[in-house]
Amino acid sequence: MQRTVFSTSRTAEFLDWRALESQTGQSRDRFGDVVIKELLDNALDAAESARVAPEIGLAVSSADGVARVCVSDNGPGIPAAVIERILDFTRNVSDKASLRSPTRGMQGNAFKTLLGIPCALGVTEPVVIEALGVRHEIALSTDPCAEVAIRHTKAPSVRTSGTSVTVPLPTGQVTAAKAARWLRKFALVNPHARFVDHGQTEGGEGAGIYEPTAPEGWRKPWPTDPTSAHHYDEAAMKKLVIAHISEHRLGGADLTVRAFTNTFAGLTGSAKAKKVAEQVPGITHLSGFEENLEQVAVLLAAMKENSKPPTPSDLGKVPRDHYTHVLDQAFGVEETWFARKQLTDGAGIPWSIEVTVARTKRPGAVSFAVNYSATFGDPLARTRLAGDKIADTGALSFLTQADAVPDPSNQLQRAAIVHLVCPVPRFTDKGKTTLVVPREVADACAKALTDASRVLAKDKRSRQSTERQEAREAARQREADARAATQAEPTVTKKDAVFAVMREAIAQARGADGLSFSSHTLFYKIRPLALKLLPAGSKLKAPYVEQTLIPEWERANGPILGLYREPRGTLHHPHDPDGTKDVHLGTREVERYRPPQWSYNKILVIEKTGLWLPVRESGIADRYDMAIITNEGYSTEACRALLAKMPPGDVQIFVLHDADPAGYNIARTLGEETARMPDHRVEVIDLGLSVDDAIAKGLEAEPDTRQAALPARILPHLTDTARTWFTGTACDWNRKGGPRKWRYQRVELNAFSSPELIAYIEEGLARHHATGKVIPPDSWLSATAEGSLRHRAATAVGEAIDAMFPKDRLIDEILAGLDTDQITAISSTDIAQFHTHRPALSWADAVPILVGQRLSDHPGLPALARQAVINYQATERQ
Known part of the structure; x- marks a missing residue:
């Protein structure tokens, strides 16, 4: 059988929700959060890059099943040329992707994901960008063969300053309340910015405005600040140099070694740049490193030798009063506690950790941020934190133990913010949330969390001590009552009871449809049946039943049909x-x-x-x-x-x-x-x-x-x-x-x-004498090589055919010979009727099937295709 080699556009990765989940690090149901966060990050960066106090607006409007998220800023405005580069889906476009500094972003493909998310969620409305007097409407679409079309139209716009970006989403993805939460989280860690919620908010006029509180002279690291050579190791510096070389190949400048050195903090003077350049003689421009990459290490060492390492004070500080101000505006603060820890880790990288905990009048929330940007979750979720009295994994779990998170069941009104700043954050996920931190940083985080939550934790321990005493007294009374009630009852072991009801419990778990079931589901069917056979007051715990009794029953009676254990590795x-x-x-x-x-x-x-x-x-x-x-x-x-x-x-x-x-x-x-x-x-x-x-x-x-x-x-x-x-x-x-x-x-x-x-x-x-590399037998290698060769040949054939025949022209000629209106006129009634016979399929599965059925009534389609090719060849010969 001669297999056909197919190819699909890489652009399609930005239009498929599964691929977007991988790229954004978030599940499909959180794409609305991805859009809001990335738009706010971009807006703040734009204003800060222009060195103006950011003024950020956020609005959510809904109509006809579509929610439109619009974020505006007072930055310089996105030039049309940058938008054209963003639409090049073969490359990531970012001004920070290879840099190391405490700035937001660094993903390099965030704006592309914003363009692809609407299409991935079934929204056909375009993304709208307005800047510098131009309105850009950008819509991406894909056909069933994953071929991607980009529609970009331009029109005049009244916006001549700043930028506004509007992204359409399904209404279930985003609400005004969700947008307000993100605005509050960003306002918490950006005291220099003004945030305005243009949507409907509770609390009346002005409830959605966060005014800046930063004192005069306050600053944070700006996106345009020089980065420090001390933030880089050899691999990171090579990546940066190669990125510059790649940009030069695309028409950018080939920086001199001196000019490149001048872009780093502490090396802006010509004398220092000259001293650094002298350490790599024979290389005058960055392109010279392409054949001498080993010299990058020499360059880096010289840059570090001639500049001072950064200190934690360079990372900026969010004033305690600002945290209190925003939390009070959002939740009504009764009392706050604050802690800040700053240190330099063993690799010479500075860190700043700020924690504020508040007792509030209204139900609050716990927020997290990294580098002045709100995150999707706890950045310390995988970090072991050991404080004086509390040890747990993750800041949220730590604060929960300290009674510093809201708990409606206990009527605890709490709010908290945990903010980490580091020029070289190591994220474990594409969503830029979970960090890997050195042990000394984890200890500093634990100390900050402990100090900020000490009062609430102490109150909790005192309350728990009283509750434990009361519980012990109640338990003693229950034990006495149970002994009196069971003295005359015959003894039945838990194992006997479980084994006696096992088959009935299995039948209940499996159900009439014979579906698979977990050991935990089986436990829940066993427990009520077995407790009826045990003395009053008896208990059955899941670990004992699932890990001991069920396996023991299986050894005696054979495997339980349909039982499965959940993955734990x-x-x-x-x-x-x-x-x-x-x-x-x-x-x-x-x-x-x-x-x-x-x-x-x-x-x-x-x-x-x-x-x-x-x-x-x-x-x-x-x-x-x-x-x-x-x-x-x-x-x-x-x-x-x-x-x-x-x-x-x-x-x-x-x-x-x-x-x-x-x-x-x-x-x-x-x-x-x-x-x-x-x-x-x-x-x-x-x-x-x-x-x-x-x-x-x-x-x-x-x-x-x-x-x-x-x-x-x-x-x-x-x-x-x-x-x-x-x-x-x-x-x-x-x-x-x-x-x-x-x-x-x-x-x-x-x-x-x-x-x-x-x-x-x-x-x-x-x-232990580990074996060497895997090498299959010669016959396997030859067969693999032959398959690779055939694949390359087939690819070459496909490329040659694509070059010889104008595909779009041939398709248009074929479609001209069909009744396309009759074939594509698929209505909701058609889909509903289709689902009566095949309810397991989605509408997206149904449409191609219906098109195929209608084409089957038109036997001339292959003939039309052959005739289109013949006509083209005849035209070419003439």
Whole structure:
């Protein structure tokens, strides 16, 4: 069979909601938030670039099922030439994409996503940009073959100063209330700007206006400020230099080394620029680095040597009174607490952390911001924060424990803002929300959160102490009542009760339609049935039923048909930068998974999902042809089942874990049989982290408390030092006089810096003789090469045909021979009738099918196509 090679426009990636989810880092139902945030970011940047106090307007209007988001600014106005560059979807257009400074944005494709979102959501109305006396209407559309058309029309506009951008969306995507929330979040961290809500707001006239409060002389880093050479490492500086070279190839200036040096803070003088340029003799312009990229490191070192490193004070400060003013306008403030921590991390990068917590008169909200820009969520969501009394992951969870977030159920009126500023933010997501921060920065964040929430946290602890005392008294009374009520009742164990009702519970969970169900769903069917057989006051907890009793019942009675376990881990394939081949490790996913041929010959299991990003960025998986499994804590049954599917001896399996009892036990249970998987046995190589390795590497140990004895099966694997660390000292005793708690030492993998972690993994792979790269047999290589060659040849044929025949002209001639009105006149009645027979399909699926059906009544379409080609050839010969 001769396969046809198809090609589609990359522009279509901006018109497909799945691709846009990947690019924006937000789900489809949050595209309205993406539009508002990006428009506000752009408007502030425009005004700041012109060095004027920003005046930002936001309006949301709705009509005919379309909501229009309009943001205006008082900047210089977007030139028509810039808009034309934005419409070049083959390139990202950004003035900050390769720079390192505490500014908003840096995505490089944000405006393109704004143009594509309406089409992706089914809105045909154009995006409107008005600036410098011109009104631009831009509409993108795509046909069923993913071919993209860009319609750009221009007309005169009364707007001659600033820019306004209007983006149409479905009404469900955005409301005036949502827009007001975003305006308030941006107003919180921009005291120099005036924000006006032109939509309908509660509170009457003026309720939607946030006036600037910044004192005279206040400043923040502007988008046009010189960046500092100290913000860059060698890779980042190479990226910046290459970006300049690429711009030169497109017709831009080829900067001299001196002129390039002058663009950095502390290097604007000619004398310093000359000294820097002298360190790279023979290279006068940036284009000279194209063949001498190794000299970029020399250039960077000279720039750092001749300039002062930036300090946290350069990042600016939002006054405490401004935070209080905006929160009071929005929610009515009774009392506020504020904390600011500024520091320079181990890499020489300055940081500023500001936290304000308020007790309010009206229900408030928690807001987050990075670099004077509101974020979609908590930027510290994956950061472990350890304060004096509170330790948790994420700022929101930390504030929740401190009683610093609104809680309608307890009538707690609270509001808070957490603002981080850093010239080199490392985001883990395309939505520019979740940050990776060094440990010293995490400690400073925890300190700021602790200081700002100390009063509320203390009040909560006092209240909880009283509640616990009352609960203990009530529990003692209930226990006494239960003992009296059950003295004459026969004893029935929880296991007996669960096993007795299991088949009835399975039937209820599966239902008449025989659908699949989770173990948690099955628990909810078991519990009410089993409690009827147990003494009054008995309880059944989900972990015991789901992790112990259900597997035990399956071992005695066989697998439960339709039962699945949710994914709790991910298999990442090598050579898959976009994660398109990732496998979530649930029971159903693992059952369907077939290891790809000649893809990997090693698997590394890491007990922490948070370490995947530096592992991916290091390229170690690609260098070793090694798949990576990440999960939190103990491996699931699905994960171990996947490892068991690997051909014996063909795939080496490694494990990486914390240096603590749980980590050692994770390494053991990964390969050995357990109560849930009694027949499981896989050869697993333990890379560590061992206690002895942690000591040898000089990693910092941390104290911890355990409430259970050391697992007996890990004892043979412990060295004397590890046994001493993990045994620790008893610190609490039970009623029989035995220890109930122990203080011991442990080391987490996170104690490594990212480069240290990768080096440690590579040392372990070498120590355990990891196999080499995957190389298939010659027959496979030849077949692959032949397929690649045929693909290239087919592509060349397609390009030649496209060059020989004017596709649009041929299509127009074909359509002229058809009754297009009759074929395309599809109404809502037609779609409704179609759905009576095929209700599972959407209208978008239905339209191409109906068109195909109507074309089937026109047998001349192939003939028309052939005749169009013949006519064209005849014309060309004449």
